[in-house]
Amino acid sequence: MKIIIHRGNEEIGASCIEVQTAQTRVIFDVGLELEGKPAVVPQNIGGVAALFITHAHPDHYGLISKVPAEIPAYCGALTEDIMRIMGTFNPRFGEVNRTFRHFAHGEPVQIGDITITPYATDHSVPDSHAFQVEADGKRILISGDFRAHGRKTALMEICARAVHTPDALVVDGTCVVERAPEEPQATVCNSEKEVEDGILKILKEEKLPAFIDASSINVDRIISAFKAAKSAGRTFAVDIYTALILWIMNKRYGHIVPINEWEGFRVISRCDLARPQRRTLYANQDRLGLSDFISTLYRVGVVKPETIARNPSQYLIKFNRREELIRELGIREYSYIYSMWSGYMSPQYDEQGRFQRLRNSPNVRFHFIHTSGHATWDELCWFIDEVAPGKLIPFHTSYPQGFREKYPDAIIGVKEIEV
Template identity: 35%
Template sequence: MPWPGRSAACPQAAQITIHRGTNEIGANCVEITHEFTRILVDAGSSLDGSPTSLPDDIGEYSAVLISHGHQDHYGLIKDIPKDLPIYIGDVAWDFMQSLRIFTGKSPLPSRQRTRLEAGKTISIGVIAVTPYMVDHSSPESFGFLIEANGKTIYYSGDFRAHGRKSRSFNYLCSHLPKGIDAMLLEGTMVRRNNAEFANESAVEEGMVDAIKNEPSLVCLSCSAQNIDRMVTAYRAAKKCGRVLVLDIYSAWILRIAQKLSKNIPDLKWSGVRVLSHNKAASGQYQKMKQQKEYFNDFVQELYHPDNELWEKDLHNSPSKYVLKLGDYWVAHIIKSLESSTVIYSQWTGYLDRNTPTFNEYAAALKELPGVKFKAIHTSGHITSSDLERFVAETKPKRIIPIHTEHKEEFHRLFPQTVVLDDEEMFDIT
């Protein structure tokens, strides 16, 4: 007999239930079921802070897959039973743990966890899952090819074609099986575009122009976990003869990312320093001291003479530096300067005070005297034109919109679209 709550019409069919994500950007939570194997793909919290929860019977699932390290895909991971296997990238896990520590939360305890590897198929009960590396603003992001009952499902996660890992998009187009039975496809940008900065290279050019035109300090407002953007900032600073200065948290995040590539900037590089002597650094240092075993010798590296920087150095020679620091602390530093530039490199929606995602500290930087506020950003999500290219090359039989506020737009782009609502079950026949 079918699993309770499953379809009795096709008891042998593989089934998809999007618990959340059909009407919003984020909060992804998708169930794939066949026979008595149940997989949860992502366990995201809502971007607007509205209450979200895992399925009531989460303890009866076989495993959880986490596509990447953004909270709208993993935010409920703390509520997953400790004995339920989780599949997640090592860097995504470390980013998640680090964010908890630096925001004053305890790291999650050790649990049953398996590292995701691109191209390495995982067998979970009667379901096979193959992760595909994708280009996104979070490193080590995956899409999942899921095979069950002779049918194929592809879960796109968050992806794009215009970042520093754009070759992974081309690989995806050419290596995914053609004619996938059901493709769960993200639509964050289905009504938006990257009009001014089409790709990460354009962002780099924009940053170079902004830095060249600023005789004093340049500050960067972005997520440290957007490794593509941190690489871009380093390259732009270097082209302008400046040093990239990081707060302690950002320096640690880049150290974790070294697991993926030694070409990612690190505090040991000559063009990178750490602001390890100011009030922000003191607070972050105290959090690290509470988890000494997690950070090992990194704490000592922060205060090596070749790595450390004092706040007075920024005031004495502001034209030497590009500073990546939390927005609140940036304001503290630049309010005493006659001139400065803030490069805002995130979604501009965070500057809208009429939304629940409003970032008051970033918005306040625009109002400071002498500040040139430059929005220089490209999205971490795929554009509608690249969505069309992706679908044209992979030829899925059905497309199910997810991670979008405009799922009805998919009908205009793709005639094979099947629109679902949250908690609606769909049989793959």
């Protein structure tokens, strides 16, 4: 069995790994470059027997529309939902319109002479998976993006135990960087629980109207915000897109995350500022099967800006048009919690200096509260040692050389690896 690293062994983004035997080729992920550089699907992709997607981040699935429709594509059921919704609400990711076959945790899928067993992992987007790949009497573990400090840490132990001593491990090395990235004055948390506690502290101490910017598909983070708001006696109010991600997750998994019929959770859906998302929702309700969700937006779980304006300090708000909403509410002084990757605040991404202005504003209590979707070095070492692979192949990292200090035999800069 051979592993071909098409992209992603010396960069974060554009993930694409192939595993092949004499008879069968399978591709794992077809990702976009994170920094908008062109990325291409592998040559001869027409001869591939199947494509497997680890999770719904564009650096893992973003080139899906370039994969011929006749190649079967496999992903988790929720991953398909998220990819479709993301592409619809964020046109820059492209609409996802192909068909998928679904896999489930621990259930092997046979593709020619290759057996692929998905294992659910802990990552910032739900429904992320690692894959055990078996053929020719050998086993490989492809970790996908993972961490062990979210809300599903036990999954990493389950995966490590289930795929013990594979012949090779292709592992997410995002945290391994040449030098520590410069963080702005920041609170970087060690776990999702610390994020929740950090938000709660701000809500309790500052007692101001509070706004949070976080990724809507980072459901662990949305739950942290909701729980913190609840503990502070506040209502968590979100935009339609965020509510829709939670709703679709509940539809797949049962009612496990807050949605708008829950106490303390509201959707800001019936105002002019919500109109663009409402339009997108209506325009795609048949294609995406969203009419049940739309009906929830007209029940009890909705809050209007004029209601918030009466007592804005009783809310924690995540709204896509935050600045306009703040103006409409007439709020002067507020707490602002930035809860995403710090890089988006750098001049490279924030060309208009919006975050700098927020940080400098005397009316804004600016906070950076975040924890990574990727394993820390300690978690990574724990996972590698627990899995105890024959060969170690760093992946999804800008500095694979950083592995060498602890793992001198790590395979670096090699595109084709015989297992």
